[in-house]
Amino acid sequence: MKTGFWSDMAGSSFVAQRMRAFSQVRNFSEKFFRNIREKYYALFLIGFSFFIALSDGKTEKLFLLQNRHETGQDARRHAMNTTKRPRGRPRSPFTESGSATLQSLDRALGLLTAIARVGHATLTDLALAQGLPPATAHRILTTLQKHGFADFDRHSQEWLVGIEAYRTGSAYLRRAGLTEIGQPILRALMEQTGETANLAVPDGAEVVSIAQVETTHPIRAFFPAGTRSPMHASGTGKAILAMMPPERARALLQKAGLPVFTPKTLSTPNDLFADLERTRARGWSYEADERHDGMSCVGAAIFDENGLPCAGISISGPSGRFKSVSIERFGQAVADAGSQITRLTGGTVPGSPLQGP
Template sequence: MATRKPGRTRTSEPTGVRALERGLRLLEELGGGEALSLSELARRTELTPSTTYRLLETLRRRRFVDWDETSGLWRIGLRAYQIGQAFCHPNSLSSLALEAMQQLVASVNETVNLAVLDGTEAVYIQQVESSQMLRMFTQLGARVPLHCTGVGKVLLAWRPPEEVRRLLGPEPLPAFTPNTLTRLEAILQELARVQQQGYALDREEREIGVRCLAAPVRDATGRVVAALSLSAPAVRLPDSRLTELVPAVLETAQTLSLRLGWQPETASLPTGQSSPT
């Protein structure tokens, strides 16, 4: 009579392989961009809630999934996004954005950045510098606060208020300059303006003498996955020039979104471009 191999059953793969397969099934369910509850994930994957929770916790520790403590919902994490983008390196988000960013810099001759959300901060993943003698420079991988930067406001604006509160933490928030908004209610009002007009401004809120204009980059599901920003010394970005630059920044951000598979209902740019507020 045939003997069973140690560590194996007659009808299934090794335990480690089964766990991997189940974890991948959870990632596939979350890969559509929808935030789901533990019970819904268990139902969709036909796993017990306890098994589902153990697998999700393992994935969360490795940042493949995120858990929203306020809503109790699970969503895909930054690490899963990073791994997915590595499928074809030239098509990674930072590489994919480079040509369009270079074109924008060639047009306006100001520094352009690309940032993503990581934890409770924005992280710069790509930059194209202007050729101006006095120009902005940000080291790739640098982290900045969300409440007082253009990229941070964009990454927050399309998220639910309860998630914004969780990401920002207790108030008052740190004041970096006299222009920094430090109260949650004022920040939520600012984010509502960002969502309505389709772009964000940093009027010397992070650093005196520096202004920024930022726009959202969306993926195939319509979710804001990055922020494209243009930054320059304040003397070169008065309100009049900001008004002129808004369409170019929005168009470049839309170009990146289309390359990521976003399909807008209309091809028109967001309204509210007549006067930055």
């Protein structure tokens, strides 16, 4: 009896285990086939939707995504792919309406030019000079500073020209080759006369210093590269004015005027044109205390391939060393140096003086 009882119990346990296993397999199978049916049903719906769309003649695309939404990036990609590109040249985002130039670039160059003219200036002064709101001027200046074209002195709270502006400007001089050719001639002129030798180019009614060789005298003239001087009060400027076409000289002077710097500045047309006539006749200019009290200058023009003045060379120093007995010698030395640079740069020295204004 005992043996039969435990035998029946073992048989019952085995059957129960088999039943539970069968139930698990059935549940798994039902779930598996139910998922398959749902997926095939979804695929059927997608195919049927496309079929209906095509049969109805619709042109739009159907984007059916299962269990997810399109991201913003996907949506933009689809919009780009489905947006029809207009014909013709696209409108440039850098072109402003009603203007042939870019306003922000105009403003940036205006601020950079303003800094270069005065050397250093506060934000308020620059904004007022350019007619800009201080906030706009500050954004432009910080952009220039980021690229090295402007610099900011935190101690004085002033803006200055950056090193990249110098490098960019120097590219023009490298292209022209004037400074490379002129340097040894400047040094020889300084040694011959004992005074500081200068090289400058015209810019409107001004001359801009581009190179200099200083004398060894403790008291001497010094004009760093980039220094501007009005033509009518500069030895180099008057030499250039005297050799350019008269109508061009008159137009420049009428536009810029004849501002007075010292009691000896030639501030009337009659006085200035008479001096230019003397300069033209002898081939070199003489400026005595006309820009700065106690400083004098002797200059001569440098000519391009067309025989027109394109630059000027000069010597400058204390007026006390420019004695009347030395002026003629200084003038001839400067004129010879100008002619030498003219020839080496491929220019042509005019064969006869130009007519007076």
